[in-house]
Every structure is written in C-alpha cells, then in structure tokens.
Amino acid sequence: MEWNGNHTSVTMFVLRGLSDKKELQLILFPIFLGIYLLTLIWNLGLILLIRMDSHLHTPMYFFLSFLSFIDICYSSAISPRMLSDFFKDEKRISFIACATQYFIAAWMGMAECCLLAAMAYDRYVAIGSPLQYSAIVAPGLCSKMVAGAYVSGFLISLSLTVSCFHLYYCGPNIIQHFFCDLPRIIPLSCSNAFISQIILLLEAIFILFGSLLVILLSYAFIVASILNISSGKGSAKAFNTCASHLATVTLFFGTALSVYMRPSSSHSMKQDKVLSVFYVILIPVLNPLIYSLRNKEIKEALERVIKRKT
Template sequence: MECTGQKEQGNLTTFVEFILLGFADVPDLQGFLFGVFLVIYLIILIGNSLIIIITKVDPSLQTPMYFFLGNFSFLEICYVSVTVPRLLVDLCQQNRNISLLACATQMYFFLVLGATECFILTAMAYDRYVAICNPLMYPLVMNTRLCIQLAAGCWISGMPVNIGFTYLIFSLPFCGPNQLDHFFCDVPPVLKLACGNTFIIELLIYVITVLVVTIPFLLILGSYAQIISTILKLPSATGQAKAFSTCSSHLMVVALFFGSGIITYMRPKSSHSVGMGRFLSLFYTIVTPMFNPMIYCLRNKDVMVALRKFLSK
C-alpha cells in the first residue's frame, strides 16, 4: 500500500495522516466481521441503555450501588463508541486514512474513558465495602452528595493527564511507514511508527498505568479482601450467599477489564506482537463491554426483577 499524507521537512519525511489497516489482512472476512461487530455494538447499546433506564425509573434501584451501575453503563456506551463506529466504517471502505488530529482525538477519548472506567469500578468496590463491612454506617457514608462527588471525580480525573500524554505522543515525528497495524489509534501501535526518542513516553506509560490501572486494581483487591473476610464471619450460609451475590457481578467485570488492560500496557515491549495486541484490544474494547450488561442482569436478582417489570409495561 502506498504511503500518503507526506510532507517534507529538510531531509525528513513526516506524515500528516495514518492508514488504519484494521483487518485488511483478512479481505474475505470483511463482510462477516462487519456483521459480527455491528451485532455486538447493538447488544452493547441496547443492554446498557436498558440498565440506565431501569436504574432511573425503578424505585427499588434508587441506591448508591445502582447509581454507580447507571454511570458505568453510560460510560460503556461512550467507551465503545470511540472505536467501534470507525471500525465498522473501515470494514466497508477501501480508504482507511485517518488524520493525525482525528487519531489523537480518538486516542485521547479512549484513554480518558478507560481511566474513568478504572475509577468507577474502584468507586463501586468502595460502595460494596461500606455496604458489607459497615452496614449500619452505609446510609450515612454513601449519601447522595458523596455519590455525586465520587462519580464526578471519576469522570474528570483522567482528563488533564491524558491531554498532556496524548500531546507528547503526537509531538513526535512520524517518518517511517504510515500504516497503523491496528483497528484504532491505540498507544503501542502509534508509538511503533514514531521515529523520535520514545523512551520518556514509554516510561510515562508505565507511570500512568500504575496510577490509573494498578493502584485502583490494588484498592479493589484490598476492598474485596475485607469484604470476603467479613462475609466468612457471617453466621448463616444464606447471609453469606446473599452478600457474595451482590459482589460477584462486579468482581467478574473487574477481572475481565483489568486483566486484559494490565497485560496489554504492562507487558515488555519485546513481547509486543501485532496479532496478540489486536486480540487483547478487541477483548477489552468490545468483548468485555458486551458481557457487562449480561453479567449484571443475569447475576443480579434486583436488576432482573426491575427489567421484567419494565419490559412488561
């Protein structure tokens, strides 16, 4: 494929756009992949929209736990909408060029929403920790004001860091091939095309990953260590089962999202392979958001009851 979007700077050729290769290596499967990803996208939109609606209209779900679940579902819609619509368009056309500005914008929103997801999952873990470990204090601690402050903090916290980080990445010269071997502008494949010194940015990736991914993940693990310890001290098996059931959905979502994210961004550069990177990206950008509404609906009796009531109307 011929490189386009070049401009000369002295003896250096830099690029003003990339070519998103996506799944161009399997031309016979373009139509099939379009159908699969379209169905998945619709499942994500419909599933999360239903959760947002029932957490707003059902009186039994007007609690902090479901307030955060509503925020999480809205976040999932935003998160997949950063990458999937562009992927669907690229599967239908030959021209897959994307300008540096569009690429930087996509990367920025992807990073911000990914950080927000880490923080909201942490806030949800804190909510379960207070509910199970300090049930008498729960209404006082998890009041409306704190819930709104926590949610706002989750949405806003990742914005300033990722503005600077994205700016640093796209300040680098891109003078090699401009074919981005990925289906969206993720950090590792974009950095592969940079011909400047990327050491500082690679160091920043580890620092930001620790702050945004690893620390929230450790806080969640700490919360669940306390939760499990408290549950095991409950006198009745019925009480233990009920307490576990309120946490199991969240724990499964945490394992899926953080597991694939940490493997993607914390693995050594020498182990980066195009196929594995693309697979992991598909997993945490598309597959996990598809399963989240199913996990929360099928494993949560309150949500199932509210959903049945809503659909029966």
C-alpha cells in the same frame, strides 16, 4: 506526507485493521455491527431502567449507570470507525482523528478503572458496615467519586495524548492495529519518545495498579467480613452482591494487563488484536448482561416498568 521546509511530516496514519482478508472482513462486519448495536441497546436500556425505577436509586446502581455510559462512549469511539474500515482497501485516518479517537478511548478506559475501584469500596462498606452504609456512602460522596473518576481520566488522557501527538512523525505511518493505540503509535515517531514513554508508564502504573490495589484491598476486607458472618445463607447473600462486580473487574483488568503489561519481546500482533477485541468490543456488551441476568432487583424493576407502561 507534508513538506515543511527541509523535512516531511505525517498528516495521516494507515491502520492495518483486524484482517487483510476480504472474505473474513465480510463475515466479521455483521458480527461486530450486531455486537455494537447490542452494546448501545443494553447499556442505554440499563441506564433508563435505573433512572425510571425508584427502587434502583441506590449507590450501587448509581455507579452502574455511569459504568454503562462509559461503555457506550468507549465502544462508540472505536467500533464505528472499525466497521467502516472493513470496506476500505487502505484504512487511512487523519492525524487529528487518530488523536481524538485515542483521547476519548483512553479517557473512558481510565475513568472505568477509577469507577470500578469506587464500586469495590461501595461493596466493602455495604458488607462490612451495613448499618452505617447509608450514612457513609451518601449521595454527595457518590457524586464526588464519579466526578473524580471522570476528571482523573480526562486529565491523564489529555496528558498522554498531548505527550504522544506533539512528537515529530516523518514516516513510516502504518499502525499495526485496528484503532489508534499509543503503544503502537509512539514507536513510529522520528523524535526522541523517551519522555512520552515514561509518562505512559507512570500514569498506567498510577491508574491501573492504583485502582487494582484499591479493589484488592476492598475485597480483602470483604472476605474478612464474610468469614465473620455466622450463617451460611448470610455469607452466600453477601457474596452474591459482589459476584457481578468481581466478574467485571476480572474481565477488564485481566485483558488490559495481558495487553499492556507484557514484555515487548513476547508481544504478538495477532494475540494483541484478539485481546483488544475482547476488551474494546466484547466487555462493553458483556457488562450490562453480567449485572442483569442473575440480578433479582433488575428483573423486578423491569417488570414494574413494563406494568406501568402497559
């Protein structure tokens, strides 16, 4: 706490962490460290593979490389701090560090929503208008959609961070989470947080539901296009091109909606922490696997790169 004239203000927050049990923390540390290292290795490896192999220089893999970059940044904003907190009795984080962590995590999270919507549109054009695909989804349009995703995420994250952290905090300063999350921070404010809550709600609806609406509409047109394909083999091939993206969308939006869009009366701290671990820690490591394990083009590209190097 810091004394300012006639009142005190919070200069740091205390994170509760995943668990208070030291024995459990010692077990969780190597597990989450391994997951974080795998996240870095697999996503960096996928980015390098896409850059090195000319056969993967297509819009789908262009978007995928930026999705991997987002996953690296998102995980790196939270995981290193969480890992270091396993060895601390009191998990303190400064006011500025907390704001920075939330800003980066929110930026990457919002950008991923927009990018997944762009990837859904790409799959719709590839299946619905295959002959015009190269003309519609040109490199210039791909770059603009990626830039739009990053800029939108940046601006919205900045406005959310400023609206939350300009509030007056006089205590308590304990965040019931293992990272700085806005819905857990705003209730700690001593000033009127109504405007910040409205901004949070509106921008969550605009980005989360806006992106989800674009994805649902794209898949509605994709299903209609697949039903018009006469051969069963052609339908199966068309669906396989969407399976990885559909799995990623289901995991990401399913966990995000279950955490942030439930009524506050049904909120459980432990349930929220478990779901948050899933979308903060596990999804960034699962995304490259989802796109790689059953992807013939990725496997062939990896074989070509290995042959060239050896």
